[in-house]
Amino acid sequence: xxxxxxxxxxxxxxxxxxxxxxxxxxxxxxxxxxxxxxxxxxxxxxxxxxxxxxxxxxxxxxxxxxxxxxxxxxxxxxxxxxxxxxxxxxxxxxxxxxxxxxxxxxxxxxxxxxxxxxxxxxxxxxxxxxxxxxxxxxxxxxxxxxxxxxxxxxxxxxxxxxxxxxxxxxxxxxxxxxxxxxxxxxxxxxxxxxxxxxxxxxxxxxxxxxxxxxxxxxxxxxxxxxxxxxxxxxxxxxxxxxxxxxxxxxxxxxxxxxxxxxxxxxxxxxxxxxxxxxxxxxxxxxxxxxxxxxxxxxxxxxxxxxxxxxxxxxxxxxxxxxxxxxxxxxxxxxxxxxxxxxxxxxxxxxxxxxxxxxxxxxxxxxxxxxxxxxxxxxxxxxxxxxx
Numbered sequence: 001x002x003x004x005x006x007x008x009x010x011x012x013x014x015x016x017x018x019x020x021x022x023x024x025x026x027x028x029x030x031x032x033x034x035x036x037x038x039x040x041x042x043x044x045x046x047x048x049x050x051x052x053x054x055x056x057x058x059x060x061x062x063x064x065x066x067x068x069x070x071x072x073x074x075x076x077x078x079x080x081x082x083x084x085x086x087x088x089x090x091x092x093x094x095x096x097x098x099x100x101x102x103x104x105x106x107x108x109x110x111x112x113x114x115x116x117x118x119x120x121x122x123x124x125x126x127x128x129x130x131x132x133x134x135x136x137x138x139x140x141x142x143x144x145x146x147x148x149x150x151x152x153x154x155x156x157x158x159x160x161x162x163x164x165x166x167x168x169x170x171x172x173x174x175x176x177x178x179x180x181x182x183x184x185x186x187x188x189x190x191x192x193x194x195x196x197x198x199x200x201x202x203x204x205x206x207x208x209x210x211x212x213x214x215x216x217x218x219x220x221x222x223x224x225x226x227x228x229x230x231x232x233x234x235x236x237x238x239x240x241x242x243x244x245x246x247x248x249x250x251x252x253x254x255x256x257x258x259x260x261x262x263x264x265x266x267x268x269x270x271x272x273x274x275x276x277x278x279x280x281x282x283x284x285x286x287x288x289x290x291x292x293x294x295x296x297x298x299x300x301x302x303x304x305x306x307x308x309x310x311x312x313x314x315x316x317x318x319x320x321x322x323x324x325x326x327x328x329x330x331x332x333x334x335x336x337x338x339x340x341x342x343x344x345x346x347x348x349x350x351x352x353x354x355x356x357x358x359x360x361x362x363x364x365x366x367x368x369x370x371x372x373x374x375x376x377x378x379x380x381x382x383x384x385x386x387x
Contacts, residue, residue, distance in 0.1 A: 037078025041191030085262040116261035139246035150181035158182040159202035177249040210293030
């Protein structure tokens, strides 16, 4: 009888202890919502959907990853949506540099520190592009033509993603460094920008490589110079000189491609996402994507990622404060008086948009769209960011 009782205890003990002894690390228990604070077709959208596809292909997540675009108000819709998901383990967001520019230029109640940093996947570049059928073979030739038309109403048109975002900032830096003038034309996304360049509706763009690469391979557009301190190392891109090589202007800018979690995301949840994203990053599929799109492979997590974010935020604040860069034109003249700033109603609804600025004046958006005489970093029209 005692022998049977001892055998019973031996059988029962592991059953009692097993919940503590075999506790599993956290993993998703329902579909993961992957928010994209930009529209379809741009660089952020492409990367987010690639990550989702790689996860499914290689079975890297026990639950599916569902990409959702929330692009209203230059990404404000997406940022504020995730900010409200405090502690949610099943919501993440991909970010670009509108993580910094949108709060600075719209005044929305959001800062990147409201979210939980997970990983930086890459840094994206910017290239000066023209239509392949134009006679301009170098940036120097193109800028000479731009300068000839800078004094009248028939200025060269520079297309870009949104207003008061990276594309327009780079355009203004070109103007001020080289003493030229463009008419800046904002579009909903980088894909749309390049399509309009192919269609000759604009004269140039400063698109990311991934947004124009297919048209380049097809012979429809021509890259003239890269906005970086060194040439792109990938073999297909090495031929493209830097802006400094081409024009003597030291203009460089790189865009974040990073992942964040909802506010106050638990440590073990963050660890799972870091491990998951590193597995994605190491796949041949993702490596090919980085190479084809000339993205810099810059996987970073933890304190190093946070330190980089702090520096990038300060850089954007400094650029905004700089009166030399953004308050005056290339020859020292003050820009035209500012248009009235937009008034925001968080939660204000319009068709297909959740958060958009309520513009002061019917001509506000139209005037900025066709001529950026006003300070572009003080206002932002009702555009959707697709970057």
